[in-house]
Amino acid sequence: MRRAALGLAAWPARRSAAIARVSRCNSYANRVIGRRCISHHTNQSIAQLLQWKPAEKADDVVVNGYVRSVRSMKAHRFVSLGDGSSLAPLQALVHTDQAQGLAVGAAVRLTGSWVASPGNSQSHELHASKVEVLGPSDPKTFPIQKKYQTPEYLRTMPHLRPRTPLQGLLLRLRSDAIATLTHFFASQRFTQTHPPIITSSDCEGAGEVFTLAPATKPDRSGSKSVPEDSFFRSKKYLTVSTQLHLEALAQAVGNVWTLSPVFRAEQSDTSRHLSEFYMLEAEMSFVDNLETVMDLTENMLRSLSTSLFATTTIQELFSRSAQIGSGLAPADEVKRRWEGLMQPSWPRITYTEAIRLLQQKAELFTLKPTWGAGLQSEHEKFLAEHVGGGKPVFVTNYPRDIKAFYMLEAQSDPQSPGATVECFDLLVPELCEIAGGSMREHRLPHLLDAMRRHGVVTPASQMAGEIIAGQDSHDSGSNLGWYVDLRRWGCPPHGGFGLGFDRLLSYMAGVQTVRDIVAFPRWYGRCDC
Numbered sequence: 001m002r003r004a005a006l007g008l009a010a011w012p013a014r015r016s017a018a019i020a021r022v023s024r025c026n027s028y029a030n031r032v033i034g035r036r037c038i039s040h041h042t043n044q045s046i047a048q049l050l051q052w053k054p055a056e057k058a059d060d061v062v063v064n065g066y067v068r069s070v071r072s073m074k075a076h077r078f079v080s081l082g083d084g085s086s087l088a089p090l091q092a093l094v095h096t097d098q099a100q101g102l103a104v105g106a107a108v109r110l111t112g113s114w115v116a117s118p119g120n121s122q123s124h125e126l127h128a129s130k131v132e133v134l135g136p137s138d139p140k141t142f143p144i145q146k147k148y149q150t151p152e153y154l155r156t157m158p159h160l161r162p163r164t165p166l167q168g169l170l171l172r173l174r175s176d177a178i179a180t181l182t183h184f185f186a187s188q189r190f191t192q193t194h195p196p197i198i199t200s201s202d203c204e205g206a207g208e209v210f211t212l213a214p215a216t217k218p219d220r221s222g223s224k225s226v227p228e229d230s231f232f233r234s235k236k237y238l239t240v241s242t243q244l245h246l247e248a249l250a251q252a253v254g255n256v257w258t259l260s261p262v263f264r265a266e267q268s269d270t271s272r273h274l275s276e277f278y279m280l281e282a283e284m285s286f287v288d289n290l291e292t293v294m295d296l297t298e299n300m301l302r303s304l305s306t307s308l309f310a311t312t313t314i315q316e317l318f319s320r321s322a323q324i325g326s327g328l329a330p331a332d333e334v335k336r337r338w339e340g341l342m343q344p345s346w347p348r349i350t351y352t353e354a355i356r357l358l359q360q361k362a363e364l365f366t367l368k369p370t371w372g373a374g375l376q377s378e379h380e381k382f383l384a385e386h387v388g389g390g391k392p393v394f395v396t397n398y399p400r401d402i403k404a405f406y407m408l409e410a411q412s413d414p415q416s417p418g419a420t421v422e423c424f425d426l427l428v429p430e431l432c433e434i435a436g437g438s439m440r441e442h443r444l445p446h447l448l449d450a451m452r453r454h455g456v457v458t459p460a461s462q463m464a465g466e467i468i469a470g471q472d473s474h475d476s477g478s479n480l481g482w483y484v485d486l487r488r489w490g491c492p493p494h495g496g497f498g499l500g501f502d503r504l505l506s507y508m509a510g511v512q513t514v515r516d517i518v519a520f521p522r523w524y525g526r527c528d529c
């Protein structure tokens with residue numbers, strides 16, 4: 001903003017009003033609603049400027065951005081400018097005499113007149129009268145170019161990749177989604193919480209935890225290593241899910257949610273797996289059936305997709321996916337996904353029914369669908385496509401022995417050949433599982449039984465209902481005395497779910513791999529910067 005032009009220093013009240021106006025202009029709501037909020041003398045985002053189509057030319061317009069490309073004419077240069085606020089660039093016309101330093105990648109501030117453009121690709125353009133190169137760039141070595149660059153190549157430089165128009169769009173999609181979800185949960189009176197990242201237990205009991213170790217540095221005596229369990233006096237881990245801590249918080253303040261990074265040391269080198277990702281988790285207390293938890297999951301996703309669908313970010317997403325070589329799934333496929341998410345009444349079938357359906361089509365699968373075994377991705381894919389008819393599908397009541405220890409055992413079902421738990425996986429076409437949830441075992445003896453069965457607590461002394469906080473095994477990764485304690489004092493029936501936030505975004509955006517929906521992806525074998 002040009003303070004002198006506004007007389008800001010001399011007029012503090014006017015200054016704060018102007019600042020408030022500019023920050024309103026830059027706000028999420030503005031970008032979403034696309035309200036026009038342009039005034040002279042202030043530097044607008046490029047997205048705002050592009051929406052401003054005055055009949056008269058406007059002078060003293062200031063814009064900040066990065067040079068995407070430069071086209072030389074005789075007396076002028078056409079400079080294409082981006083600032084991450086929109087997919088489309090702003091076109092500026094700069095006199096050759098002033099074009100010094102206007103190189104691809106440079107950070108610049110241009111001041112000039114905003115005028116109707118004779119070109120087809122934009123309604124208006126900036127005729128620059130002043131050029132300031134605030135951060136020069138060497139275009140010969142700048143790795144991001146306007147031409148097509150493969151996702152694999154861009155992934156080798158995660159620190160520069162966010163400057164590509166597509167990555168800018170995906171960052172805005174993420175930000176808009178978080179704002180919308182925050183609003184959704186607030187409207188449902190959920191408390192947003194921050195459970196810990198460093199934990200003393202493996203929530204899922206699947207052994208996929210990263211163990212935390214302090215850096216080893218020579219101590220005064222010159223001897224090196226600090227044992228990995230010395231800092232916290234016992235082994236600690238990066239969280240795989242915040243669920244268990246959320247349960248403690250739900251017992252205090254009712255319904256809670258969080259969007260938190262979680263870490264999984266899975267050696268899965270696939271387009272769906274990351275070692276660090278964000279999980280959206282919610283926990284409801286005083287809830288006694290799984291239907292309520294599924295309703296929440298479904299309502300949340302429908303509300304999210306319906307709200308986002310109206311935004312300029314999503315319009316840009318569809319326009320980008322319609323381009324050849326866009327790096328996204330084709331536009332009609334992406335639209336189908338959104339339509340599915342926005343529809344009401346998603347199908348819910350039990351695992352037992354799912355196995356029956358799959359067995360009728362057994363010839364389609366490499367791995368035979370068998371009751372008691374986990375669903376393979378080919379099975380999930382079939383269910384997502386054939387049961388859902390485009391909508392996401394809930395598969396409920398999986399066998400007890402293939403699910404986590406904390407799930408509530410279901411009332412026996414005469415249709416089912418074995419014991420099941422009150423749980424669900426939510427499957428979407430193409431990507432398959434994006435969320436999972438369950439009712440939690442809230443009864444002390446039953447929880448202890450389940451832990452025993454799953455081998456979660458190993459020492460014999462702790463198996464007789466005598467688990468006391470702080471006295472569990474430190475080696476088994478199952479330091480869960482505190483979790484058992486929650487059942488001793490006022491534990492109501494409760495349940496919740498966890499949703500892979502990056503998976504969801506990649507599904508909504510039509511991005512082919514979760515590695516491209518995350519700015520700095522970490523996966524098996526890779527953690528670049």
Ligand SMILES: NC(=O)C[C@H](N)C(=O)O
Binds near residue numbers: 281438
């Ligand atoms: N909060 C949840 O229910 C998520 C669950 N703990 C999981 O990791 O799948």
